[in-house]
Amino acid sequence: MDWVTGPVPGGKENFNSCLIKADRFSKSMRCLPCHKEDTAIDTALLFWNNIISSYEVPKIIISDRDPKFTSEVWTNLYDMLGKNAVEVKLTEEFSRKHPVFPVSLVKPYFHTEENKFLFRKKNPTPPEIVEVEDSPGPVQKIIKARKIRLNGKDQRQYPVRFKNQTADKDKWLAEDAIPDGNLHLRRFRASKPEHKHDSQIL
Structure with missing residues (x-):
């Protein structure tokens, strides 16, 4: 100052x-x-x-x-x-009986018995994490096809375009993983003659 x-x-x-x-x-x-x-x-x-x-x-x-x-x-x-932060005013009767409160009788306050022994508290089992797959929506069309080797077997995969989605949301899916796969594969093979016999190859 x-x-x-x-x-x-x-x-x-x-x-x-x-x-x-x-x-x-x-x-x-x-x-x-x-x-x-x-x-x-x-x-x-x-x-x-x-x-x-x-x-x-x-x-x-x-x-x-x-x-x-x-x-x-x-x-x-x-x-x-002053000497005391808080001054407790007792009634005349209590002042005569116990004018001074001994510190030895002061006990900590606990809201519940569980808070009294913190290390004895039972830790609740954490909830199971459920992964929810974010579905991009209905399929609009199949763009092309490719053949890969997976677990020693040939498998065809198709990049799928979803409705109201941009190209960065396209996904490579196997035939059995495409929603309404039979319908969209027929349309794809009809528009791509070179893939007309895909179902016969596999």
């Missing part, structure tokens, strides 16, 4: 200085109007009202003021925070 003095808008409070607070990590900056005569208590009040409410209590304060002034700021901040 640093103080900037000079011609600044005074306002109703007649401010003549500005307290600059900058965060080392986020680089965020806050400018707080103040007075050059402000003491360590006044600076602690500025922190309490403007900084702690937004950024919580800082772990370290770096200032160009002397260490005594910085230590007084810390002392006043701790006095404002």
